[in-house]
Amino acid sequence: MTLDSVSLIPSAGVGVPTDLRSACRRGPLGGDGTKNLTEMVTEDAYRLALRRMLKWVEKNMDPRRTRVFFTSMSPSHHSSKEWGGDPRGNCYNETTPIEDATYWGTSASKSMMQVIGDVFEATGVPITLLNITQLSEYRRDAHTQIYKKQWSPLTPEQLANPTSYADCIHWCLPGLQDTWNELLYAKLFFP
Secondary structure: OEEOOEEEEEOOOOOOOOOOEEEEEEOOOOOOOOOOEEEEEHHHHHHHHHHHHHHHHHHHOOOOOOOEEEEOOOOOOOOHHHHOOOOOOOOOOOOOOOOOOOOOOOOOOHHHHHHHHHHHHHOOOOEEEEOOHHHHHOOHHHEEEOOOOOOOOOOHHHHHOHHHOOEEEEEOOOOHHHHHHHHHHHHHHOO
8 A cells, every 4th residue: 555655565475464563664665675664553554544645635635626535445255264154165155145244254354444433533634434344244245256267277176176266355246346336426426
């Protein structure tokens, strides 16, 4: 995530950071990338990035002529164990939404959502939050799963185990994003 001169870099490699820490880099990028590197708790780094974004909006946008929308994070469904399914499963072969109204998966952090709420509540910048996170958490069935272009041939082992290559990050079209668009439409024309 890059906002002006602040970059957030997960410290745990590829995928979701397991230690929930980030490195925050200030200043120009280049060289070996370790100059001015400060390790921060992920929520603090996100708070810093959001505040930086709001400063830019406040400085560069005219609230009488422009509206600002912020969309919350989109979750994934990598472990069906989270909703009571097979511990080795994921979104593959899911055909119904999660019906438990209290469900909150691990791919969307409540603490990060709290940061968004706290930062936006404390600002004078008129910004509209489109909270798609909880709505999307219920839709384990809306991912592309195995029904997408495979950019390299699948191995016989993968073909024998579809959960190994099911895409539980991206969403089918038409589908859930249309609901997100309906939320945006409602906020645009019926604030």
